[in-house]
Amino acid sequence: MPDTLPDVRTVHLSLGSPEETTQLARWLGARLVAGDTLLLEGAIGAGKSHFCRGLIQSRLEALGRVEDVPSPTFTLVQVYDAGPVEIWHADLYRLGGPDEVAALGLDDAFEAAICLVEWPDRLGDACPPGALAVTLSPAPDGDAARDATISASAARWAPVLSALAAEEWRADA
Numbered sequence: 001m002p003d004t005l006p007d008v009r010t011v012h013l014s015l016g017s018p019e020e021t022t023q024l025a026r027w028l029g030a031r032l033v034a035g036d037t038l039l040l041e042g043a044i045g046a047g048k049s050h051f052c053r054g055l056i057q058s059r060l061e062a063l064g065r066v067e068d069v070p071s072p073t074f075t076l077v078q079v080y081d082a083g084p085v086e087i088w089h090a091d092l093y094r095l096g097g098p099d100e101v102a103a104l105g106l107d108d109a110f111e112a113a114i115c116l117v118e119w120p121d122r123l124g125d126a127c128p129p130g131a132l133a134v135t136l137s138p139a140p141d142g143d144a145a146r147d148a149t150i151s152a153s154a155a156r157w158a159p160v161l162s163a164l165a166a167e168e169w170r171a172d173a
Contacts, residue, residue, distance in 0.1 A: 010151040011164045017144050021047050021136070022054035024148065027169035028134075029055035030062075031160055032114045034085045037128045039120035042136040044093075047146050048118045049073075051136065052089050055116065056080055059087060077104055079113075086113040098124025130154035 015021045028038075032055075040048040049071040056069045059082045072078040072091040080087040088109045095101065101123055109115050110128045120127055132152045139145035150164055163169070 009153075009158065009161045010149060011161050013148040013150070013164065013167075014139060015146040015148055016141075018047070018050060021051055021146055021148075024169055025051045025054035026058035028160070029058050032059075034112055034114065035110070036156075037110055037115040037117060037131040039127070039131045039133045040116060040118045040136070041120060041133065043138075046136040046138065048136055049091070051134065052116045052118070056082075056087055056089060059083075059114075077106075082114070088113045088115045090115065090117045092117065092119040092122035095119075095122040098122065098126055101126045130156060132157050132160070 013024065015024060032038075038055075040051060042048050053069040053071075057067070060067050060080065063083050067080070069080075069089070070078065072089055073093060076090060076092065076094065078089045080089070086109070088106070090104065090106060092101070106115065106117075106123075107126065115128075117123065117131075120131075120133075130152075131154075132150065135149040135151075137147050137149075139147045150161065152161060
């Protein structure tokens with residue numbers, strides 16, 4: 001099977017509330033394995049940290065643990081022990097450029113952990129090619145509504161994108 005799909009697959013979703021954003025994050029989080037990276041894009045306040053918090057908390061809850069999940073805006077990276085895999089949550093907003101990424105240890109994490117990266121444009125050439133991109137933006141309909149665009153070129157994501165397009169994530173609530 002080839003490493004990439006014939007073309008980039010993209011799914012557009014409307015999220016009517018913060019709870020739906022969390023529901024999507026929980027659904028997606030249950031399908032992640034070591035070596036998976038989510039690149040979270042969007043303006044300040046678009047819901048990137050909210051999405052990550054829901055995903056991380058759901059993985060920890062599955063292990064019977066409840067843990068506070070702060071935004072790593074000032075620490076840059078938070079690492080969570082999620083049983084057989086670590087989850088790395090990185091907020092690269094404060095980085096000056098790609099040359100500062102190496103000091104964070106993300107290269108190794110991309111191979112061995114589940115990585116959630118906010119502000120992935122700061123990665124430059126260090127951006128993992130098989131990542132799933134999640135772009136969040138406020139919907140024109142209202143304050144709490146969000147639009148999500150999810151895309152990937154790696155074949156690993158084809159079944160996930162198909163399930164998202166079929167809105168299976170809504171049925172799992």
